[in-house]
Structure formats: C-alpha cells, structure tokens
Amino acid sequence: MNKIALITGATSGIGKACAEKFAEKHYNVIITGRRKERLDELQKNLTSKYGVEVLALNFDVRDNAQVEQNLNSLPTEWKNIDVLVNNAGLAAGKDPIQGALLSDWEQMIDTDVKGLLYVSRIVLPWMCSRNTGHVFNLCSIAGKEVYAGGSVYCAVKHAVDAISKGMRIDCLQHNIKVTNICPGAVETEFSMVRFKGDKEKNDATYKGFKPLTGEDVADSIIYCAMLPEHVNINDLVIMPTAQANSGLFFRQ
Numbered sequence: 339m340n341k342i343a344l345i346t347g348a349t350s351g352i353g354k355a356c357a358e359k360f361a362e363k364h365y366n367v368i369i370t371g372r373r374k375e376r377l378d379e380l381q382k383n384l385t386s387k388y389g390v391e392v393l394a395l396n397f398d399v400r401d402n403a404q405v406e407q408n409l410n411s412l413p414t415e416w417k418n419i420d421v422l423v424n425n426a427g428l429a430a431g432k433d434p435i436q437g438a439l440l441s442d443w444e445q446m447i448d449t450d451v452k453g454l455l456y457v458s459r460i461v462l463p464w465m466c467s468r469n470t471g472h473v474f475n476l477c478s479i480a481g482k483e484v485y486a487g488g489s490v491y492c493a494v495k496h497a498v499d500a501i502s503k504g505m506r507i508d509c510l511q512h513n514i515k516v517t518n519i520c521p522g523a524v525e526t527e528f529s530m531v532r533f534k535g536d537k538e539k540n541d542a543t544y545k546g547f548k549p550l551t552g553e554d555v556a557d558s559i560i561y562c563a564m565l566p567e568h569v570n571i572n573d574l575v576i577m578p579t580a581q582a583n584s585g586l587f588f589r590q
C-alpha cells in the first residue's frame with residue numbers, strides 16, 4: 339500500500355512541485371487548490387506518469403466549512419495521511435503598514451494562518467490516532483526576519499514559525515514530525531500574485547540573480563521526508579546562493 343501525501347495549494351509553484359515529487363516517490367497524493375482545471379490536469383498527468391492514485395479536492399482554505407466538508411468526506415483509507423504539506427499561501431501587496439490595504443491583510447491572515455490551522459485541525463487528529471505522520475509548514479525567510487513593506491506577510495509567517503513549534507510540542511507523544519520550511523526567493527506565481535499581475539514588479543523581484551525554483555524547495559522537502567524514522571529536521575532555511583537575507587541580493 340502506497341503512503342499518502344496531502345499537499346495544499348498544488349495548482350502552482352512549490353505545491354505543484356511537491357505533488358510531482360511525492361508521486362515520483364510512489365506516494366498516493368491528495369492535491370488541493372481553488373483552480374479546478376489545474377487540479378484536474380495535474381491529477382491526469384501524475385496518474386499517467388507515475389501510476390499512483392491522485393485525489394483532487396477543490397476548495398478555498400479560508401473557508402472552514404469547505405475544509406471540513408472536503409476532508410471529512412474523504413474515503414476512510416485516504417484519511418491515513420502520512421505527509422501533510424501545508425503550502426497554500428500568499429503575500430498580498432508590499433506596502434508600508436500605514437498605507438496598506440485592509441483586504442490584503444485579511445487575505446494573508448485568513449489564508450496563511452487560519453487556512454493552515456483549519457487543515458491541520460482536521461488532519462492532525464488522524465495522524466495522532468495512528469502515532470505517525472510528518473507535517474511540513476511552508477513558512478519563509480519572512481518568518482525569520484522583517485523587511486520594508488512586509489510587516490503583515492512577515493507577521494503571518496512568524497505565526498507559522500510559532501505554530502510549527504507548538505505543533506511539535508503538542509504532538510510529541512504521538513511521534514509526529516513537524517518541519518518548518520523557510521525559503522528565500524522562489525520564482526513561482528508568488529510575485530505575480532503579490533503584485534496583482536504587475537509584470538514589471540514581478541520581473542524586478544528576480545532580476546540579476548538565480549532564484550530558487552519550486553522544484554528546489556520540493557527536493558528539500560523530499561529529503562526531510564525520506565530521513566529515518568528517528569530523525570527530524572525541525573527548521574530548514576533554504577536560500578538562493580545570491581541571497582544573504584530577506585533584503586540582500588547579489589544582482590549582476
């Protein structure tokens with residue numbers, strides 16, 4: 339019987355790369371996201387390429403009723419989730435705190451913090467009841483540092499950092515691994531989303547250096563997931579070589 343990985347936000351970027359790499363490792367995968375056509379296409383591709391079972395769940399992590407309905411109605415055998423990648427998330431805007439949009443703050447808090455909690459709240463009891471499981475929380479270098487225009491995004495990722503620590507403490511007696519993943523700049527749809535389709539700002543973000551790819555981050559997650567039973571990476575900061583911290587890049 340294949341192991342099962344649930345990856346939230348698998349329609350793009352890091353989540354999509356994780357779905358591909360867990361499928362390659364013969365995991366059956368549950369992929370989630372709001373864009374149904376992308377989920378359907380990924381489901382088809384992974385099934386035909388790797389011969390694994392793929393379940394696509396189309397919901398918004400900000401809506402707890404949708405989260406509960408979709409996860410609680412999983413067939414019993416699909417509830418034996420071995421790996422949860424809490425990846426769905428975003429930054430909205432990069433404006434000073436005194437001039438930012440309330441709707442941006444709410445979207446980040448609702449998705450990156452509350453959405454992650456809604457999903458974890460359902461899946462963790464299943465893992466704890468089986469005394470096995472590995473949770474990856476997509477934090478960020480923004481969960482370790484604070485930069486101009488990033489106050490609320492940094493705040494939500496600092497919250498993820500704290501949630502990872504808390505999860506690890508509370509689930510300790512149930513043998514659950516929790517790995518907090520903190521990447522620097524990864525070229526995905528992240529900046530197009532953050533800057534609301536502004537291609538110039540997106541391109542400027544990655545100009546003059548080689549950013550990480552979703553696959554680079556997924557490779558690190560797979561590395562952590564494949565370690566022996568008694569070994570856990572608690573916290574992993576992964577940066578482009580040309581990025582020293584959240585604000586310092588060597589651009590050529």
Ligand code: NDP
Nearest residue numbers: 347349350351352371372373399426427478524526527528
């Ligand atoms: P992408 O924009 O490429 O992917 C984000 C994913 O999250 C999409 O699949 C999207 O799916 C999903 N998502 C967003 N909002 C919701 C929602 N409300 N409900 C369900 N799914 C949602 O970005 P990345 O792959 O780069 O980002 C993945 C994670 O990594 C995020 O948590 C991000 O904060 C974090 N991160 C990213 C970094 C970067 O530089 N790119 C660096 C550090 C951390 P859909 O739109 O279909 O719902």
Ligand code: 8X3
Nearest residue numbers: 478479480522523584
């Ligand atoms: C994304 C990385 O530095 O843009 O989490 O906040 S950063």
